[in-house]
Amino acid sequence: MEPTTRRPFEPAGAGGVLLGILLAAIALGALIGWAVGAAGIGALIGAVAGIPLAVYSVYRRYRGSF
Numbered sequence: 001m002e003p004t005t006r007r008p009f010e011p012a013g014a015g016g017v018l019l020g021i022l023l024a025a026i027a028l029g030a031l032i033g034w035a036v037g038a039a040g041i042g043a044l045i046g047a048v049a050g051i052p053l054a055v056y057s058v059y060r061r062y063r064g065s066f
Contacts, residue, residue, distance in 0.1 A: 009065035014058050021057045025050025 026046040033042015 007065055018054045018058050021054035022050045
């Protein structure tokens, strides 16, 4: 049996995942906020909710790299 290879940690890839998830959460929050009449508040709520979601996404993607 051959040992499994570990995925290398890519800092640029981790930053891309982090930024992509965060911007998607902000956009979704702004869209929902716009639908109810407060796009700025929706974007703020999307950012607050998106930060832990983005960090968790990077953790899940690169958890076996170290």
